[in-house]
Structure formats: structure tokens, C-alpha cells
Amino acid sequence: MTGLERRLEAIGRELEYPRAPDIAGAVIERVRVQPVRRLPARRTVTVAIALLLLAAGAAFAAAPGVRHRVLDFLGLRSVHVERVEKLPALPPGRAGANLGLGTRTTLAGARAHAGFPMLVPALRPDEVYLAGAPVGNRVMLVYAPRPDLPRAPHTQTGMLVTEFRGEQPPGFLDKTLGRGTTARPVAVNGDPGAWIAGRPHEIVYVRPDGTVITDTLRLAGNTLIWRHGDVLVRLEAEVPLATALRIARSMR
Amino acid sequence: MVVRPLNLDELADGELVRRAKRGDVGAYEQIVERYREPVFRAAFVVTRSQADAEEAAQDAFVKAFGALPRFRIGAPLRPWLLRIAVNESRNRLRSARRRDALALRAAAERPPEDSDRSPEAALLAAEERRDLLAAVERLREEDRLVIACRYFLGLSEREAAQVLGWRRGTLKSRLSRALARLRSELGEEARA
Numbered sequence: 001m002t003g004l005e006r007r008l009e010a011i012g013r014e015l016e017y018p019r020a021p022d023i024a025g026a027v028i029e030r031v032r033v034q035p036v037r038r039l040p041a042r043r044t045v046t047v048a049i050a051l052l053l054l055a056a057g058a059a060f061a062a063a064p065g066v067r068h069r070v071l072d073f074l075g076l077r078s079v080h081v082e083r084v085e086k087l088p089a090l091p092p093g094r095a096g097a098n099l100g101l102g103t104r105t106t107l108a109g110a111r112a113h114a115g116f117p118m119l120v121p122a123l124r125p126d127e128v129y130l131a132g133a134p135v136g137n138r139v140m141l142v143y144a145p146r147p148d149l150p151r152a153p154h155t156q157t158g159m160l161v162t163e164f165r166g167e168q169p170p171g172f173l174d175k176t177l178g179r180g181t182t183a184r185p186v187a188v189n190g191d192p193g194a195w196i197a198g199r200p201h202e203i204v205y206v207r208p209d210g211t212v213i214t215d216t217l218r219l220a221g222n223t224l225i226w227r228h229g230d231v232l233v234r235l236e237a238e239v240p241l242a243t244a245l246r247i248a249r250s251m252r
Numbered sequence: 253m254v255v256r257p258l259n260l261d262e263l264a265d266g267e268l269v270r271r272a273k274r275g276d277v278g279a280y281e282q283i284v285e286r287y288r289e290p291v292f293r294a295a296f297v298v299t300r301s302q303a304d305a306e307e308a309a310q311d312a313f314v315k316a317f318g319a320l321p322r323f324r325i326g327a328p329l330r331p332w333l334l335r336i337a338v339n340e341s342r343n344r345l346r347s348a349r350r351r352d353a354l355a356l357r358a359a360a361e362r363p364p365e366d367s368d369r370s371p372e373a374a375l376l377a378a379e380e381r382r383d384l385l386a387a388v389e390r391l392r393e394e395d396r397l398v399i400a401c402r403y404f405l406g407l408s409e410r411e412a413a414q415v416l417g418w419r420r421g422t423l424k425s426r427l428s429r430a431l432a433r434l435r436s437e438l439g440e441e442a443r444a
Contacts, residue, residue: 004431004440008388008403011381015404016357018302020292020309024284027313028277 102131102140110139116165116231122250125161138164143237152221152238159237159247165230186224186241188233188248193226195241224248265329273320280320283329284313290330290405291337294415297400298341300356308344312337331407331414338397338415345393356385356404387437395430402427 001009110128111118115137125141132138141161145151149158186195224235224244235248263271263282271279291312295305316323316336323332388399401412402423413423 002431004435004438005403007380007384008399009406011384012404012406014381015297017293017296018305020289021306023288023292023306023310023313024281026310027284027317028281030310030314031277031280031317 102129102138104128105130113137114139114163116163117229118163119228119231119233119251121161121247122252123247138162148239148243150238152236159235159239162234162236163231165232186226186245188224188226188228188245191226191228193224193248195244196223196225197241266325269320269323269325269329272317273323273325280317287330287333288313291333294334294337294401294405295341297356297404298338298397299344304344305341308340309337312340315340328411328414331411334405334407334411334415335417338401339417342393342397356389384438387434390437391430391433394426395433398423398427398430399434 105113105128107120107125107128110130113130118139120141123143126144127142129140129142130137131140139162141159141163142157143149143159143161145156145158151158152160184195186193221236221238222241222244224241226233226248233248233251235244237244237247239247263279265283265286268279268283268286272283288309292305292309295308295312296302299305299308312333316333319336323329388396391399398412398416401407401415402409405412405415407415409420409423409427412427413420416423418426
């Protein structure tokens with residue numbers, strides 16, 4: 001290295017830069033509404049729909065970038081649909097330990113530590129998990145496949161029930177739906193909900209501070225999602241709506 | 253019961269990329285946090301405008317997210333991100349909306365108070381640096397860019413070649429020519 005090169009390197013080490021701006025929030029807000037992959041050359045227009053189940057209005061204000069894209073679609077007070085050009089790349093489904101469900105516990109353990117009144121179907125779960133992240137305490141009930149609950153291709157389970165308190169600390173739950181997926185409003189024991197069916201979709205949480213977290217490692221198939229008091233319940237199973245509703249209505 | 257939340261900041265680049273490729277924006281946010289400083293610095297070295305550099309850095313990260321499906325897990329992330337940032341910044345250099353550029357400044361232009369050097373020596377060193385930076389500024393864009401990547405951003409030859417999208421041999425010859433023109437700007441014909 002010549003003297004000139006050494007002098008240039010020395011200057012490089014001492015260059016004054018403005019402070020690097022905190023751009024992560026803005027970047028994440030933009031990637032949330034931008035396509036990951038280019039549209040195919042045939043220009044098939046893919047209209048994706050994201051269902052935003054708002055847990056708190058204030059939380060929604062934390063993501064102003066998507067606000068204008070949200071349509072009041074289902075007519076549920078707390079449910080909105082976002083249309084995006086293209087879904088983010090979908091994760092390959094994984095089974096069992098890779099589901100990232102949290103720490104294995106028992107129904108009694110989950111009830112004691114969940115911090116909210118959890119609901120349990122008449123049909124008892126095979127496994128119970130409790131996780132502290134990403135949306136605060138979250139309980140997951142796992143059912144092994146059985147004749148009336150066929151093995152879901154993405155989770156390799158018969159049914160997954162997820163519950164967490166909707167008001168705090170999570171902001172809203174956002175389900176990004178692609179072409180071939182439908183969402184329709186339903187009621188579960190008088191509680192407002194939605195049935196999302198068809199092709200798999202991913203699940204995204206947005207925390208009140210605006211941090212967006214994709215529920216990693218898996219895709220959801222047919223999903224019944226509803227709010228009971230301040231608890232959001234998500235029931236995922238490859239079953240018809242009538243079966244999902246029957247199970248949901250049995251939850252106490 | 254111990255519930256241990258996943259700490260994304262403990263994950264290696266490869267694992268974050270793997271998650272981000274599947275659409276995990278939380279993992280991608282961690283990548284942005286990890287690399288926003290070098291990406292912004294690269295953008296600033298090219299644009300020499302704080303506002304342009306901020307926009308270029310932001311655009312670069314958004315584009316990189318869209319390009320993740322083409323990124324090979326295990327490949328070094330930093331030069332890949334810097335390459336996108338440098339391209340974004342160069343586009344801005346050509347843009348009509350370009351803002352006024354600042355001159356690059358070295359901190360050593362202000363002699364440190366606890367310097368062992370005499371005030372005269374410090375002043376002389378500061379003057380030399382200022383002249384050198386000014387000479388770099390007068391070079392044409394490609395020369396300035398290759399010098400900035402290699403020396404100001406502290407990239408290895410291999411990384412600099414990757415960031416600029418050149419083969420390593422091309423980088424070496426262009427760097428050598430840029431240094432020769434810099435010497436001539438400085439009035440240094442012989443090798444220093």
C-alpha cells in the first residue's frame with residue numbers, strides 16, 4: 001500500500017458523517033405494503049387481502065402508512081381488510097417443534113399464567129403451550145390429527161387454537177390473504193368474528209409501538225377468528241365452517 | 253415456568269435472512285437496524301447530502317427486501333446491501349431533484365485538544381487532509397466512487413468489487429487509474 005493509500009485510509013477513518021437516521025420503522029412500514037416479488041410477466045393481477053383485526057384504535061394509529069389502504073370490508077367494527085398488490089413470500093409450513101408455539105405446559109398451567117380468562121373447547125387439547133412473545137402472553141392448544149380433524153398440510157396438526165388478550169400489549173392482528181382465499185363475517189356465540197378459508201395465509205402481529213412481527217415458521221389454513229371480551233381467539237383447522245363453529249361454540 | 257422470548261438481535265445474519273425471505277418483517281427490521289449505519293454512510297459518501305443519503309438508504313432497504321428471494325443464504329449481507337445503496341445513491345446523483353452536496357469532512361480538520369503534536373504540526377496535517385479530500389472531490393464520479401468504497405468505507409478489494417458490480421481485476425485497474433489521477437490532482441507525479 002502506497003503512502004497515498006494510507007493517507008486516504010486514515011482520512012476514511014476520520015470522516016465526519018451525519019448521524020445515521022433511524023429508518024427501520026419507515027422501511028418496515030413500506031415493505032409491509034409492497035410486493036416482495038415482481039408480478040409475473042403475464043400480468044395476472046393478484047389482489048391480496050389483508051384482514052386487520054384491530055385490537056385497539058390507538059395501535060392502528062401507530063401504522064399510518066397502511067391506514068389509507070384499509071377498507072371497511074366485513075362490516076365488523078374491529079375488522080378491516082387491506083388490499084395489497086402481492087403477498088410477501090410465504091414460508092414453507094413446518095411441523096411440530098418448529099411451530100414456535102412457546103413453552104409446553106398444561107391446561108391448568110396455562111390458566112394460571114395466561115393472565116386472561118382463556119377459553120377451552122369441549123374437546124380437550126393434546127398439548128398446551130404458553131408463550132410470552134411476540135404479543136404478550138399467548139396460549140396455544142394443539143390437537144393431533146383425527147378423523148374429524150384432518151392433518152393440516154402446513155402445521156401437521158389436526159387443529160390449533162390460539163388465544164391472547166387483544167388490548168395489551170398487541171396492537172392488531174393482521175392476516176394477509178392471497179388470491180383464492182375468502183373471508184366472511186361470522187358470529188361465535190354472539191361474538192364478532194370472521195371465517196377465512198381457501199388457500200393458506202400468513203399471520204402478522206403489529207405491536208403498539210409499530211413493530212411488525214410475522215408469526216414465523218408456519219402458515220395458517222382455514223381459520224375462524226373472533227373476539228371474546230378482550231381476548232382474541234384463532235382456531236385453525238382444515239375443516240368446514242360448520243365444524244369450526246361447532247367447536248368454537250363449545251368453548252368455555 | 254420460564255418463557256424465553258426470541259431475541260432477534262442474537263440471531264446471525266443467515267438466520268435473519270432465512271426468516272426475512274419467508275416474509276418475516278420483524279427479522280428484516282433487525283437486519284435494517286444492524287446495517288443502517290454502513291448503508292447510510294455508503295449513501296452519504298456517494299451523495300454527500302444527508303437528505304439524499306437518508307432517502308437512498310431507505311429506498312435501498314425497501315428494494316433489498318423485494319430482492320431477498322434472489323439473495324443466497326450464506327452470502328455476505330453487507331456488500332450486497334451496500335451495492336444496492338450505492339446504486340440508489342448514484343441514481344440520485346443523476347436526479348434533477350438532487351439537493352446541494354456537502355464536501356466530505358474529516359474530523360481531523362479540527363486538531364484534537366489533547367494532541368501530542370504541536371499546534372503547527374496538527375494544523376499542517378489538517379491542511380493536508382483538507383487538500384486531499386478536496387482533490388478527491390474534484391475527480392470524476394467513477395474515480396471518486398472507487399476510492400470512497402475502498403478507502404473511506406474500508407471495504408476490501410473483493411467487497412469493493414462486489415459493491416460496485418465489477419470484476420476484481422476491473423476494480424484493481426480502475427482503482428489504480430483513479431489513484432494516478434488523484435496524484436496528478438495533488439501535483440504528485442511520483443508515488444508518495
